[in-house]
Amino acid sequence: MSVENWLTEFRSQGYRLTDARRAVVETVAKSPRALTPAEIHDLAKEQYPKLGLVTVYRTLEKLEELNLVQRVHQEQGCNAYLAHAEGHQHLLICQKCKKAVYFDGDDLNASFAKVGEKHGFIVQEHWLQLFGICEECRENE
Amino acid sequence: MSVENWLTEFRSQGYRLTDARRAVVETVAKSPRALTPAEIHDLAKEQYPKLGLVTVYRTLEKLEELNLVQRVHQEQGCNAYLAHAEGHQHLLICQKCKKAVYFDGDDLNASFAKVGEKHGFIVQEHWLQLFGICEECRENE
DNA sequence: TCTATAATTGAAAATGATTTTCAAATACTC
DNA sequence: GAGTATTTGAAAATCATTTTCAATTATAGA
Ligand SMILES: [Mn+2]
Ligand SMILES: [Mn+2]
Ligand SMILES: [Zn+2]
Ligand SMILES: [Zn+2]
Numbered sequence: 001m002s003v004e005n006w007l008t009e010f011r012s013q014g015y016r017l018t019d020a021r022r023a024v025v026e027t028v029a030k031s032p033r034a035l036t037p038a039e040i041h042d043l044a045k046e047q048y049p050k051l052g053l054v055t056v057y058r059t060l061e062k063l064e065e066l067n068l069v070q071r072v073h074q075e076q077g078c079n080a081y082l083a084h085a086e087g088h089q090h091l092l093i094c095q096k097c098k099k100a101v102y103f104d105g106d107d108l109n110a111s112f113a114k115v116g117e118k119h120g121f122i123v124q125e126h127w128l129q130l131f132g133i134c135e136e137c138r139e140n141e
Numbered sequence: 142m143s144v145e146n147w148l149t150e151f152r153s154q155g156y157r158l159t160d161a162r163r164a165v166v167e168t169v170a171k172s173p174r175a176l177t178p179a180e181i182h183d184l185a186k187e188q189y190p191k192l193g194l195v196t197v198y199r200t201l202e203k204l205e206e207l208n209l210v211q212r213v214h215q216e217q218g219c220n221a222y223l224a225h226a227e228g229h230q231h232l233l234i235c236q237k238c239k240k241a242v243y244f245d246g247d248d249l250n251a252s253f254a255k256v257g258e259k260h261g262f263i264v265q266e267h268w269l270q271l272f273g274i275c276e277e278c279r280e281n282e
Numbered sequence: 283t284c285t286a287t288a289a290t291t292g293a294a295a296a297t298g299a300t301t302t303t304c305a306a307a308t309a310c311t312c
Numbered sequence: 313g314a315g316t317a318t319t320t321g322a323a324a325a326t327c328a329t330t331t332t333c334a335a336t337t338a339t340a341g342a
Pocket of ligand 1: 088089090104105106126
């Protein structure tokens with residue numbers, strides 16, 4: 001989903017379009033990796049220097065509510081945000097450059113249900129993330 | 142691993158055995174679900190009323206270092222602690238009573254590697270949690 | 283058992299991330 | 313363009329976690 005779509009989505013929910021929001025949205029939408037609120041603030045200020053950190057938090061809250069971003073959990077912290085993929089997807093994250101790639105793991109659902117069954121559970125959701133090293137990072141030795 | 146083993150492990154690392162630590166360790170070891178530091182504090186105080194919250198944090202830090210507990214990440218928060226399983230295991234968590242059960246997902250590793258390959262990644266770690274409703278909770282209507 | 287000592291404790295203060303408050307600025311409707 | 317409700321950033325408040333510190337305690341050794 002493009003930046004323009006995000007902003008349109010914003011408008012159609014009755015939210016106003018401001019320079020501050022534009023800067024936050026564009027920063028998150030363009031980033032190949034999950035960013036913390038503080039990182040978003042730093043980056044987005046290059047585009048809109050007046051931007052306050054509070055507005056970053058407030059905008060992320062709305063983006064999350066509209067399902068345009070998702071929070072990414074990692075060993076180093078659980079408060080980084082990434083553009084959301086369409087539908088149900090999972091993340092593959094490079095441990096070196098932090099780049100995040102989505103994949104669908106639909107073929108795993110049967111296995112998950114079976115694991116649950118074995119323990120008397122009916123599985124309703126799952127949470128899966130893979131970590132590794134991307135091609136680019138392997139090449140740059 | 143039993144409570145006594147945990148305490149022995151503690152001692153063998155040169156740490157002293159105190160009533161405060163005993164209370165924290167027993168609380169976490171006995172719990173069927175992941176607990177936050179504040180919850181541990183509340184529960185362990187029944188056994189050792191003088192217990193300070195600081196000591197809960199400090200004891201958890203050591204338990205984590207000794208690999209006796211692990212931090213559990215959930216939608217509601219990422220700071221709950223659970224007795225660790227032996228070796229590499231994954232969690233199946235009841236959405237109603239929060240009970241946590243470990244399972245090994247070794248048969249999934251090949252699938253994970255394949256997903257990575259498709260995107261140029263060499264997968265080195267993964268993070269998997271299943272959520273559902275346990276048998277007991279389904280029975281109690 | 284008693285003593286010496288280093289580890290551990292809890293209270294209080296400090297920190298750091300996030301949230302709330304509020305008056306000024308602004309985006310959008312008419 | 314004017315009127316109004318929304319949004320803003322600064323500052324204050326909050327909340328979880330960490331640090332500081334003087335008092336307490338566990339343990340090794342006499
Ligand atoms: Mn899936
Ligand atoms: Mn596994
Ligand atoms: Zn990489
Ligand atoms: Zn249950």
